[in-house]
Amino acid sequence: MLTDVAVITYDGVTAFELGVACEAFGSDRSDDGLPVLDFALCAAVPGPVRTGAGFTIGVDHDLTRTAQADLVVVLPTEGLAENVPPPVLESIRAAHDRGARLMSMCTGAFVLGEAGLLDGRECTTHWRYTAALARRFPRAKVVPEVLHVDSGQVVTSAGTAASIDASLHVWRQEHGAAVASSIARRMVVPPQREGGQAQFIERPVPELRVESFGKLQQWILDNLHRELDVATLAHRALMSPRTFARRFRAEVGATPHAWITAQRLLRAEQLLERTDHTIDRIAADVGFGNAANMRLHFTRARGLSPQQYRRRFAC
Structure with a gap:
């Protein structure tokens, strides 16, 4: 430590x-x-x-x-x-x-x-x-x-x-x-930004960004337990799936799937640290569906299994 x-x-x-x-x-x-x-x-x-x-x-x-x-x-x-x-x-x-x-x-x-x-x-x-x-x-x-x-x-x-x-x-x-x-x-900064340097590299023709995804992102955070596919999110944003995926990545700096997965991991970390909920329950609450799927994503991203993370950081 x-x-x-x-x-x-x-x-x-x-x-x-x-x-x-x-x-x-x-x-x-x-x-x-x-x-x-x-x-x-x-x-x-x-x-x-x-x-x-x-x-x-x-x-x-x-x-x-x-x-x-x-x-x-x-x-x-x-x-x-x-x-x-x-x-x-x-x-x-x-x-x-x-x-x-x-x-x-x-x-x-x-x-x-x-x-x-x-x-x-x-x-x-x-x-x-x-x-x-x-x-x-x-x-x-x-x-x-x-x-x-x-x-x-x-x-x-x-x-x-x-x-x-x-x-x-x-x-x-x-x-x-x-x-x-x-x-x-x-x-006074986000605990974890998504995206990468590509969003900051100067382009010959700047993209016009008239939509903001702030309200949609907050809705996603409030509904992580749901199935959040591009079609569903595009419908809420009143866009075609293709347009939505392109504009989301341009503004947020990550694909919808990557951004949502990162938010699910962050929520899972909080629940592992602060609650005694089972791994299955946490997986369902954050939208990974089951413990095996959550374990796969968690270990790939954090280098620790959910159980190992809980043992190390539980409050």
Whole structure:
């Protein structure tokens, strides 16, 4: 379970992702009964570190602080990690070798690549630089269309705000959906966004989006136990099934089936944590129908069976 986080800084570090790391892992939310982590910024040489925004921060810890961390966060910097200090790369490799988890934010993936930790791994970065990441590290398995990639010990996030998604993903894995949702609520962000970077990539001709699916999505959340096929949803949206499926994906960033499945998984997590309902009942309540079907989806998405998840995170 995550208890200790070290964030590596260096001159040129981007201010937004630095702030995300501090907010996601360094804030004291004990007034809401949420876990408080040991948290530290560290650098090759303690002292002032210049950010890419032009201001400096004071860093008290050197890189030996990474030796005790459960999670080491690797931030992006000006350029694409061309001038990362060698001691930083050495500390990242050492953290990996001892089994710590690593998470890069945005183009921090290039730092992991320089450390040799992307070879053979699925990974991502900001959509503007996925092609560059693949060229520079040809043995990496770059996935350009997602918000973050969890390859086990190494988590990589896409551009800028996707670092929030990746941080909440780590919280969810380590402390459960209820904790991750509470932290998301404090940060005033969704606990889990669906879709990927494709929805943010500039297109030559922008799509016109005159419909909003907000009311329909709320209806779906209120009726997850029902059979929610495209024909049914299209009828409620007063569209043909083909038009509905296309416009839903364009606006939401995921197919109707993928979005609904994700919402069912989130609801199942909440019920597994907060109730003693049987797996069969939860499967029926969230729309998976039966325990076997829910187990298939849950294990594929979370890497744990529903029973394992309940044992780990039940309140």
